[in-house]
Amino acid sequence: MGSRCGVDPTTIRQALMHQKTLTELAIGLEKGEFSSVELTQHYLDRATAHASLNSFITVTPDLAISQATAADARRASGDAGPLTGLPLAHKDLFCTEGVRTSCGSKMLDNFISPFDATVVSKLGEAGMVTVGKANMDEFAMGSSNENSFYGAVQNPWATDRVPGGSSGGSAAMVAARLVPAATATDTGGSIRQPASFCGVTGIKPTYGRVSRYGMVAYASSLDQGGVIAATAEDCAMVLGAMSGHDAKDSTSIDRPVEDYRKVLGADIAGLRVGIPKEYFGEGLSNAVGERVLAAAKELEALGAVLVDVSLPNTELAISSYYVVAPAEASSNLSRFDGVRYGHRCEDPKDLEDLYKRSRGEGLGKEVQRRIMVGAYVLSAGYYDAYYLKAQKLRRLIAQDFTQAFEQCDLIVGPVAPTTAFKIGELSDDPVAMYLADVYTLSTNLAGLPGISMPVGLADGLPVGAQLLGPHFSEARLLNVAHQFQQQTDWHQKIPAAFA
Template identity: 70%
Template sequence: MYHTKTLAELSAMLEAGEVTSVELTQSFLDRIKQFDGELNSFVTVTEELALAQAKAADKARASGKAGPLTGIPIAHKDIFCTEGVKTSCGSKMLDNFISPYSATVVEKMRDAGVVMLGKTNMDEFAMGSSNETSFYGPVKNPWNTQAVPGGSSGGSAASVAARLAPASTGTDTGGSIRQPASLCGITGLKPTYGRISRYGMIAFASSLDQAGPMAQSAEDCALLLNAMAGFDSRDSTSMERDVDDYSASLNNSIEGLKIGLPKEYFSEGLDAGVAKQVDDAIAQYRAMGAEIIDISLPNTHLAVPVYYVVAPAECSSNLSRFDGVRFGYRCEDPKDLEDLYKRSRGEGFGAEVKRRIMVGAYALSAGYYDAYYLKSQKLRRLISEDFSKAFEQVDVIMGPTAPSTAFNIGEKTDDPVSMYLSDIYTIAVNLAGLPGMSVPAGFSNNMPVGLQIIGNYFEESRLLNVAHQYQQKTDWHKQIPEAFV
């Protein structure tokens, strides 16, 4: 019954000696064995390593050297390099890749005494919104196994929603933490760009990628962010800035909080059932003393077009490192060097990755740079300025995380553009580099709905405070899908 507890509760139980890390870890490994055949949320389960880490955590605790996360088992998205453990990034290209080093996030978690249960399934190279582009097959949504869990951190979201892990790490380039958190009914935070080191996090779009925690509650996300955040000299875009104690302000009053509602996030294309739940959440905030202010983010409609230049352009550059020479997949019997490159990449990458590499290569090719990449960078500024203006007026911005609840597996695979539009409310936040969260806000037709909360730069503490206060008044985040109780 440990799986019904939040990470914060498990931390208290470990501290009180009511459970050992080995017992806890074994119970989650057992749940993974029992349920993951159906969900497919893990690519690799690191059972032996997990139990060894759990033993070490129990020993550390016995000798008085334990922090709040010592002995807590979690899962890492398979985009984070883990030394000695397969790191696939959801791709055939890296199916044989045993990472020779660990990501900073993985190291920081390990140093905090966190136990790694395994590596979670994801869209290939984080390119997708449904987890259907994974080389390892789609992940199922625990609330309805016909439906997608969202993506690209779909395995992380599904594993937490089904309580196969108390929490997991994710990454968010255009919504890849928030959208699956919304579709699976969990709490996810994408911090400010540069807040968490990108070192060892396999790069997709370097000016957008950001890691973050995915957990049951804002309180749990705060505990995880405390361990994940911080400057890292190995990431040239890491911000040299002090890290808050993200747990310290959770209980602050939100009386008088100014919440901005962008009219563009409540217009055409938003599912009525989702709108209803978001409206109810806003009403809850009003009842808690918040002031609701109508705002406009007039360039919202440009976010998806801009993203589909910036992200593919950066991906085509980042993914040029996969060449069949130094690591990863290599084709059989290449006849010359060009054949080696082309077939290794052609056979190693899936269709969506190839599509995005080609869009990027086209946008960056001779004669098109100004029309695409430069234009997108200029519009990116306009999108960012919309937010700066809004934050002169309000403390946080709220709206839906996704325009609908989870769609069915296969429903959007033939139409990439319709898939891209499922990130319509999350993408602008990445382009501006702002922090954003998704918080469970109820159900529409029995599927979870997420409330998105967007904050100003480095205001993760405020976001977590605002989310935590809502979670003191509601129990949406405590719901567990029936089949996994």
């Protein structure tokens, strides 16, 4: 009331809620500036208004409003936690009970999950509200989100460009502020690269930090869940709630979870930041290289010490990864057989026909290709030359990092060689797309944590830098990214059409 155009200031404040970070929204809920139902409805309306981005596979308005109502009741009874009532979306490979969990595949287009992934239960228990399921490359195989049965996702910064992948829906919806945060997974860069292409922050924690139970498997020894949000502080909030040991995941690590938010603000003076020369060589676009180095200089201005380090086997990560990942995929995806769930072909003439046609019809080309490559490298006579060799190289790559971390506390480098490319530009040349994963793959092979943060714009497109640290250094990575974001405003930029 009393405003010049006669609009209630509360209405104006609520219309701009999406411009706030998750952390700011948490404060708004706590102060009673708006309810979770109001906040959730606002984001649901935005998801509808910007449906053309194709960042959602499924929007869950009924579930969201019922969870938001419960969150408001919980707050009224004094039982709310820091995340209670905050909306988010889950990448569509986290199983959500009663909701389609498609993995971006025709194979699972009809799959209504009978249970929740541990990540979904944990964030649900924290009171977070699920507004929907995010689009993704089919079974997380891809770096552009073009391999989705539900179609390509548009990058909010330039709708003719890809958002990156495989967590392209998660990154695009956060960038467009259709959600304040989204879960994601990273097998070879699938959190960090789309976060970089979309100008948002994404963290892939140490292998084993976040439970993989109910997270549909692609390459089990590499897959790791994480989160994408606008800021490092927002990521810290969600990551803390989704991490921790889970007896249902035998690769989950039994080790206490640090309070990631508590360490935000720690001084980084004297921190040794390694610059690996292999990450700044041939193939890296100047625009990206300059901005990543400028970010390193910013850290130096905050008191960090820049040191040159070497990761000599970086290129070999591509070879090792594209053997290990398809091998594990060929084994994991054998479960999609048209018998227990998922797509089944019409009128199978026998069991073999049922398997072959169900899989031939239900799985996309890239997924089929990776499964067949995996079958090849695991087959008799080739196992030692390919799979075993790749596992040995993996140790070599891990040793590179161990040696580098004797000279530095974390590593800074580009996430991808370029900014977001055009939809269709690389889709006919899968190998060219594989080569663009060169800076992200080795992190997964070594099981290390990494965070991608926006460090600039080049021709109007976001550029990201990644910080990599030793195992279980999530708190350090989040703090350094947070310190960087206290000095810069790249993380606050919203593409004009979505502001």
